[in-house]
Amino acid sequence: MKFVYVLFVMLLVSCNQNSGKQTEVEAKNGNLNLPETLLSFEEFISRSRTEQLPHIDTTNFDRFIEQEDIKTFDVQALNIEKIYTDFYREGSAYQTMDSYRLSLSPDFYTLVITFRKGIYEMESVLINYDLQGKLIDHQVVAYDETAKGISRIESKISEGKIVLNRIRFTEETEIRQEEFRIQQDGKMEAYDSRNLSESLSDYAGVLSVLEELALHPLEVKTDLIASAFWNESPNSKILVIPEIVAEGDHYFELNSHIVLVDDQTETITHRFFESAKTNHWVSDAVVLTAIKIDTAQWHLSPDQSAFGIRVHYIGMSHANPYENETLSLFVKLGDSLQKVLNHFNVLESGGEWDTACAGEFLRTENRLLIAEEQTNDWFNITVKSNITNTLNEAKSDGRCISSETNSIVTKMLKYDGREYKIR
Known part of the structure; x- marks a missing residue:
């Protein structure tokens, strides 16, 4: 033409x-x-x-x-x-x-x-x-x-x-x-x-997937694209494509495109989509800073393995610091991917202080372990929560005294036939 x-x-x-x-x-x-x-x-x-x-x-x-x-x-x-x-x-x-x-x-x-x-x-x-x-x-x-x-x-x-x-x-x-x-x-x-050929670890694969998804490279948040090989599915790699649906000054909302790609043909074999209305991929006063793929061995049943997507957030308030990381787990289902753990907090930390000394902070780190017991033929997941409470006090002599208490709480995630929930 x-x-x-x-x-x-x-x-x-x-x-x-x-x-x-x-x-x-x-x-x-x-x-x-x-x-x-x-x-x-x-x-x-x-x-x-x-x-x-x-x-x-x-x-x-x-x-x-x-x-x-x-x-x-x-x-x-x-x-x-x-x-x-x-x-x-x-x-x-x-x-x-x-x-x-x-x-x-x-x-x-x-x-x-x-x-x-x-x-x-x-x-x-x-x-x-x-x-x-x-x-x-x-x-x-x-x-x-x-x-x-x-x-x-x-x-x-x-x-x-x-x-x-x-x-x-x-x-x-x-x-x-x-x-x-x-x-x-x-x-x-x-x-x-x-x-982009240098900043994206799977540049050619990303361009191929964007074309298959009918997404223009300018429609996605390229600095948050993630990719990784998945050993549990031979010749497969995981790609996470965050599609921009709203954007402003220090603000954005993202749709999630999570796909499995055949490493030989660069074509999509399994896919998952979730809109910004429900996926929590929003960046504002609390900033979405990273999307990571978790390829740990999540053996949820004798014949079903999962991979994870971790999303990390940081608050911008100096007086009210905040940090959060969530984990979602996905399994293959036909030619789709099914989310079986939904945005579970693996890290949450926050507090309030006078920006000099006095203040109180609470940090919870959740460690997830596959248990031997099963519910609906899927293994339960033990959640061990390490909770740290920190109290800072300003003394009259100018000293800042910090005291810390720790506790461990154990909970259980059980599969209800569709997803894992605390039981």
């Missing part, structure tokens, strides 16, 4: 050259089909369509294969020459293709404008303007080229943040992921970057 489009553009350029040069007004506005009355900045903003957040921009030549797909407009009021200094220069071949608006803040306007740069390049630029139309900052959020066809930029834009993927199509698709913070004044700054 790109070849057809490029051929169309070359014919169009040839026709334009034969018909003479653009008029000075046409050249200054970067297109050939201007309205008779040029729009002011305020009018352009009010007439622009608005896309919902979060928004993934994958602008490419395939989107503009027909002439009617191209939306030309006046750009004089948008300060485009401050972004492309050669925009109005004679011989430059910029053409406006499309635009849309995003509601990132009530304190500034945000437009994303797509430009064709000559015959072979196209890019979308996110531009922040103050309320009077003065340019604040800009960032390329999408790019495509047809000269070599080996590079592309795609991005996910959400409130306060841009996640940008720089993609190179070589023998192995390379993705460099960069993150930008959109500040309250509309300026943007880069604050994190990673090569």
